[in-house]
Amino acid sequence: MKPDDFEQRLQRQPLRQIPAEWRAEILTVAEPAAGSRPSTFGFRPAGSLSTLNAQLSTILWPHPKAWAGLAAVWILILAVDFSIRDKTPVVAEKSAPPSPEVIVELKQQQRMLAELIGARETQDAEPQKFSPRPRSERPFEILMT
Amino acid sequence: MRGPDLERLYDEHAQLLYAFLLNLTRDEADTRDLLQDIFIRIARDPDLLAGARNERAFLIRLAHNAAIDLIRRRGTRDKTREQFAAETISPFASGANPDEQTFRAALAGALAELPAEQRAVVHLKLWEGLTFDQIASALDIPLNTAASRYRYGLDKLRERLRPLYEEIK
Numbered sequence: 001m002k003p004d005d006f007e008q009r010l011q012r013q014p015l016r017q018i019p020a021e022w023r024a025e026i027l028t029v030a031e032p033a034a035g036s037r038p039s040t041f042g043f044r045p046a047g048s049l050s051t052l053n054a055q056l057s058t059i060l061w062p063h064p065k066a067w068a069g070l071a072a073v074w075i076l077i078l079a080v081d082f083s084i085r086d087k088t089p090v091v092a093e094k095s096a097p098p099s100p101e102v103i104v105e106l107k108q109q110q111r112m113l114a115e116l117i118g119a120r121e122t123q124d125a126e127p128q129k130f131s132p133r134p135r136s137e138r139p140f141e142i143l144m145t
Numbered sequence: 146m147r148g149p150d151l152e153r154l155y156d157e158h159a160q161l162l163y164a165f166l167l168n169l170t171r172d173e174a175d176t177r178d179l180l181q182d183i184f185i186r187i188a189r190d191p192d193l194l195a196g197a198r199n200e201r202a203f204l205i206r207l208a209h210n211a212a213i214d215l216i217r218r219r220g221t222r223d224k225t226r227e228q229f230a231a232e233t234i235s236p237f238a239s240g241a242n243p244d245e246q247t248f249r250a251a252l253a254g255a256l257a258e259l260p261a262e263q264r265a266v267v268h269l270k271l272w273e274g275l276t277f278d279q280i281a282s283a284l285d286i287p288l289n290t291a292a293s294r295y296r297y298g299l300d301k302l303r304e305r306l307r308p309l310y311e312e313i314k
Contacts, residue, residue: 006303006310010271013249014238018163022177023155030151030184034191064220 151188158201161273162208168236168268169212169261179211202283209265209284216261236268244313248306255305263298270295 098106159180166176183204187194197203235253240246256264265284269275275283281291303310 006306007271007299009248009310010252010302013245013252013272014240015164015272016167016236016238018160022163022180023159026159026177026181026184027151027155029181030188033185034151034188 150191151184154187154194154200154204155184158204161201162204164236164272165205165265165268166208166212167234168256168264169209170215171234171236171257173234175215179208179215182211183207199282202279205269205283206285212265213261248309248313251306251309252302255302258305259298259301263294263301266291266294267298267302 162180162183163176166179167173170176170179186207194200194203235249236256237249237253240249256267259267266280269280269283270277277288277291277295280286280295281288284291286294
């Protein structure tokens with residue numbers, strides 16, 4: 001593809017030259033690094049907080065508002081959860097003690113229930129006799145009954 | 146890797162990397178940090194270059210990835226900083242001719258408005274003379290992607306600079 005006049009015009013624009021002093025500065029820093037342990041590339045040596053900040057920015061980019069919104073929703077859910085959890089025992093503690101009439105009524109119901117259960121137990125106390133028989137004899141047994 | 150190899154690498158490739166990084170970051174301090182990081186990384190792990198088929202392409206890829214990471218880290222919070230930098234830091238040398246100087250300033254501004262991915266391809270094609278095949282290899286993108294990014298980028302530059310270009314042609 002042959003470049004047109006516009007492209008040629010752009011190509012003729014000279015680029016800025018690298019500062020001469022950088023050579024010594026960069027090589028002085030780089031050469032002692034030879035043989036040392038490789039580290040994470042792209043992060044400048046800085047305090048742990050700034051490193052953490054840079055890493056968090058990388059993780060949260062490109063939707064920091066979405067992440068903040070999600071965090072807010074979680075905080076809201078936790079707040080609602082804690083408020084519900086706190087109210088339950090308070091309600092139990094504040095409920096009034098039952099009146100004597102209610103206690104008498106409850107005892108009466110309990111007694112009736114005990115009688116009913118006792119009657120049922122006497123019925124249950126006579127288990128049906130069961131003797132396993134061959135399947136071929138069952139129709140005869142049904143006829144007999 | 147010994148010192149002389151680092152020196153050779155610097156002498157052969159530092160200018161290219163500098164101009165490329167400066168065009169992407171538009172910040173001289175960031176460019177210096179990234180360039181230094183690249184050389185430190187090569188010094189620490191010489192096998193990186195030993196396994197590369199093309200030394201220059203490998204270094205361009207390192208520089209490109211580092212610059213894109215930096216731009217992403219800046220994110221939306223530093224957009225104003227990038228715009229400000231685009232007005233003050235130009236990747237082009239200053240000249241005596243006022244018309245050329247005006248054109249370069251306008252070109253630097255128009256380049257700054259391109260997405261970084263398009264800017265990278267335009268830079269490597271126009272000012273480093275790489276073919277689309279070499280650019281695709283260096284940036285690890287398909288050949289068609291390299292060509293389309295260049296075409297889109299160049300069209301934007303042409304549209305933006307047309308009045309000035311026609312005037313000083």
